[in-house]
Amino acid sequence: SIIDSELRTGYHFQPPKNWINDPNAPMYYKGWYHLFYQYNPKGAVWGNIVWAHSVSRDLINWVALKPAIEPSIRADKYGCWSGSATMMADGTPVIMYTGVNRPDVNYQVQNVALPRNGSDPLLREWVKPGHNPVIVPEGGINATQFRDPTTAWRGADGHWRLLVGSLAGQSRGVAYVYRSRDFRRWTRAAQPLHSAPTGMWECPDFYPVTADGRREGVDTSSAVVDAAAARVKYVLKNSLDLRRYDYYTVGTYDRKAERYVPDDPAGDEHHLRYDYGNFYASKTFYDPAKRRRILWGWANESDTAADDVAKGWAGIQAIPRKVWLDPSGKQLLQWPIEEVERLRGKRPVILKDRVVKPGEHVEVTGLQTAQADVEVSFEVGSLEAAERLDPAMAYDAQRLCSARGADARGGVGPFGLWVLASAGLEEKTAVFFRVFRSAARGGGGKPVVLMCTDPTKSSRNPNIYQPTFAGFVDTDITNGKISLRSLIDRSVVESFGAGGKACILSRVYPSLAIGKNASLYVFNNGKAEIKVSQLTAWEMKKPVMMNGA
Ligand code: DQQ
Numbered sequence: 001s002i003i004d005s006e007l008r009t010g011y012h013f014q015p016p017k018n019w020i021n022d023p024n025a026p027m028y029y030k031g032w033y034h035l036f037y038q039y040n041p042k043g044a045v046w047g048n049i050v051w052a053h054s055v056s057r058d059l060i061n062w063v064a065l066k067p068a069i070e071p072s073i074r075a076d077k078y079g080c081w082s083g084s085a086t087m088m089a090d091g092t093p094v095i096m097y098t099g100v101n102r103p104d105v106n107y108q109v110q111n112v113a114l115p116r117n118g119s120d121p122l123l124r125e126w127v128k129p130g131h132n133p134v135i136v137p138e139g140g141i142n143a144t145q146f147r148d149p150t151t152a153w154r155g156a157d158g159h160w161r162l163l164v165g166s167l168a169g170q171s172r173g174v175a176y177v178y179r180s181r182d183f184r185r186w187t188r189a190a191q192p193l194h195s196a197p198t199g200m201w202e203c204p205d206f207y208p209v210t211a212d213g214r215r216e217g218v219d220t221s222s223a224v225v226d227a228a229a230a231r232v233k234y235v236l237k238n239s240l241d242l243r244r245y246d247y248y249t250v251g252t253y254d255r256k257a258e259r260y261v262p263d264d265p266a267g268d269e270h271h272l273r274y275d276y277g278n279f280y281a282s283k284t285f286y287d288p289a290k291r292r293r294i295l296w297g298w299a300n301e302s303d304t305a306a307d308d309v310a311k312g313w314a315g316i317q318a319i320p321r322k323v324w325l326d327p328s329g330k331q332l333l334q335w336p337i338e339e340v341e342r343l344r345g346k347r348p349v350i351l352k353d354r355v356v357k358p359g360e361h362v363e364v365t366g367l368q369t370a371q372a373d374v375e376v377s378f379e380v381g382s383l384e385a386a387e388r389l390d391p392a393m394a395y396d397a398q399r400l401c402s403a404r405g406a407d408a409r410g411g412v413g414p415f416g417l418w419v420l421a422s423a424g425l426e427e428k429t430a431v432f433f434r435v436f437r438s439a440a441r442g443g444g445g446k447p448v449v450l451m452c453t454d455p456t457k458s459s460r461n462p463n464i465y466q467p468t469f470a471g472f473v474d475t476d477i478t479n480g481k482i483s484l485r486s487l488i489d490r491s492v493v494e495s496f497g498a499g500g501k502a503c504i505l506s507r508v509y510p511s512l513a514i515g516k517n518a519s520l521y522v523f524n525n526g527k528a529e530i531k532v533s534q535l536t537a538w539e540m541k542k543p544v545m546m547n548g549a
Contacts, residue, residue, distance in 0.1 A: 006514035007491040010371040010542050011343055012299075013317035015052060015064060019044050019308070020315035022203060022281035023296035024051055025085035025095050028289055030121035033059050035296065036068055036095075037317065038082060044308040049079045051097070055122050055548075058339045059294070059320050063548035068095075068113075068126045075099045075111050075133040082203055083110075084283065086152040086160070086183075087221075092118045094183055095126065096162065098147035099133060108146045109133035110164060112183065135164065135178055135186050142167050148203045151285070152183070154221040155255060163193055165201040165238065173201035173238055177258055194260040196268035199242035203281045206260070207293065208232045208253075209325040209332070217293030217324070219286045233325060235332065236260050237274070239281050246274045246282050246297065250330065263329070272331055276397065276471035277453060277504040278302065279318055294337060295321045299492065302465040302507045318494060318505055319487055326501070331474060333500040336487060344373055344538035351535040354522070359409075361418065361523040364537055370518035371540045372488045374417065377533040380435065380480040383447050385411035385527040389436035394448075401452040401470030406430030412447075412528045418521040419488050420458065422512035429508050430454040430523070431486055431495045435477060449473040449482065451497040451504065458508035466508075473502040481533075489540070490514070 008014070019040040027034050032055045039052035051069035054062045069080045076099030083097025095113045100106050111132040116125035137143035145167035152162040160183055163175040173196055177189035193206065208218040211231040218232060237248035249262035249272065264270060274282055274297065282297030297318045301308055308314035321334040349366045356362055364374075387410055393400040406414050416432025418425070436448045452470040459466070475482065475498040487494040494505045510518065520537060524530050 009489045017312045022082045026285040027085045032121050044314045060339050061544040066549040075101050082148040084151040096149040107143050110135035163204045165204045167200040173198045175204045189258050201238040203239040205237040213327045215324040275503045277469040277506045279505045292322050295323045335500045343541045348536045348538045354532045356524040361521045364520040369520040374537045375485045376535045377483045379531040381529045386435045386437040387411040397470040402468040406454040410526045413526045415524040415530045420510050420513040421519045427510045427513045429458040447477050451502045453504045453506045455508045460511050469504045471502040473498045
């Protein structure tokens with residue numbers, strides 16, 4: 001049956017049971033990483049939302065503490081929704097979160113919570129000062145679409161600024177700016193930081209990134225100083241309620257006007273995403289211990305709600321990713337945090353210089369792959385056979401991929417991995433590339449790379465939602481080389497194409513390809529021969545996830 005304990009993830013973050021959604025207020029404090037998240041203490045469906053709290057030394061092994069924030073005041077009686085943490089000048093964190101204060105409609109206000117005891121590195125107790133709520137919807141703001149405050153940043157004037165996501169009119173996503181001197185009295189800036197006709201903006205995130213090719217992160221507030229010394233760009237991310245994807249743009253922040261301007265004027269419509277799969281309501285934080293910016297994101301289930309109730313759990317957090325600006329300045333790069341490599345088993349299976357002919361597939365044997373980390377470098381012999389890209393599909397990777405899935409013979413590709421494959425290949429999830437020749441004006445035959453995850457054969461269970469996910473990879477494949485990494489974890493396939501230029505997380509629910517019966521293959525369904533220059537596959541150990549409440 002679908003309700004198989006073999007489908008529970010091994011190394012992705014999950015509490016022992018119940019529903020989880022958005023990651024909240026990730027931070028590093030006195031040697032510990034903190035993760036809070038939206039949690040239903042009473043079941044495996046969304047509702048009764050509190051802030052669950054876990055702590056870790058390494059972002060991999062976790063101790064669950066008791067919930068940090070639960071409904072207890074008038075301003076959050078009907079829900080403690082998403083929010084973020086900000087480090088005050090003296091090093092103590094403050095959490096700002098959305099409270100729902102009416103039972104009939106989701107009327108939303110913003111509240112703060114403070115650690116009861118800042119000398120406790122685990123920050124077990126949080127108190128809500130009496131002056132809550134600190135921000136209420138007024139001046140024509142839609143009170144039922146007004147939530148998810150960001151981490152605040154400090155301007156040169158010493159005042160704090162933060163964003164609250166909202167919807168103006170029927171369809172305009174908005175990020176309102178609020179300013180405060182003391183984190184207590186907040187006033188809204190006359191103009192929003194940014195807006196676009198994309199529907200409601202949930203969980204905005206706004207942060208600086210170094211623009212000089214370094215991978216180092218920048219503290220959300222220190223950019224004031226850094227902007228002069230190093231070149232800094234800004235990223236604005238919004239979670240689009242209507243589409244359920246996390247979109248971002250890269251741009252500049254005009255501090256004087258308090259506005260953000262995307263570099264690409266069409267950027268708001270161009271839909272760069274953190275992940276082209278199941279990944280939502282994400283949030284970054286600056287990790288001062290390793291001077292990097294880390295991205296957390298939530299991946300929902302794609303089985304039925306009835307399955308979730310039967311399993312007793314729903315929702316996972318994706319493996320935390322380091323994010324930095326691509327040297328081109330046009331997009332971000334993402335890579336699983338290095339700590340995850342500590343879970344790799346000692347003896348990886350390695351394949352070298354293995355040619356995979358058109359129509360051929362090669363099994364990777366000698367290890368268990370239901371819970372594995374696989375890195376592959378491919379080399380395409382010739383791009384001659386690349387299919388012509390239908391201009392009508394040139395901006396719609398997803399449509400292109402569902403029309404030309406893993407089993408549709410192509411020219412250059414589809415080639416890639418079959419993961420969580422059953423012995424007779426009745427079940428398999430394909431993660432692959434397909435190279436097209438651009439027919440677009442000026443595109444002049446330029447190779448266009450599509451990355452795709454095709455789960456349409458992932459389970460024999462008929463009641464599963466199996467969406468194909470895809471994105472274009474902005475990489476130069478003229479030398480024939482491209483890489484792929486997949487983190488496979490029983491019901492998760494989390495893949496990174498071309499060194500993190502495109503990422504796709506997919507949830508799958510095999511009925512045969514579970515536990516020891518899950519296999520891994522390299523496949524080639526194109527006309528062009530491909531070569532696996534190197535494939536390294538590791539079994540992944542289970543981290544410690546214990547209860548410390
Ligand atoms: N989830 C929270 C909201 C947020 C949404 C409620 C995004 O604060 O807008 O659980 O998934």
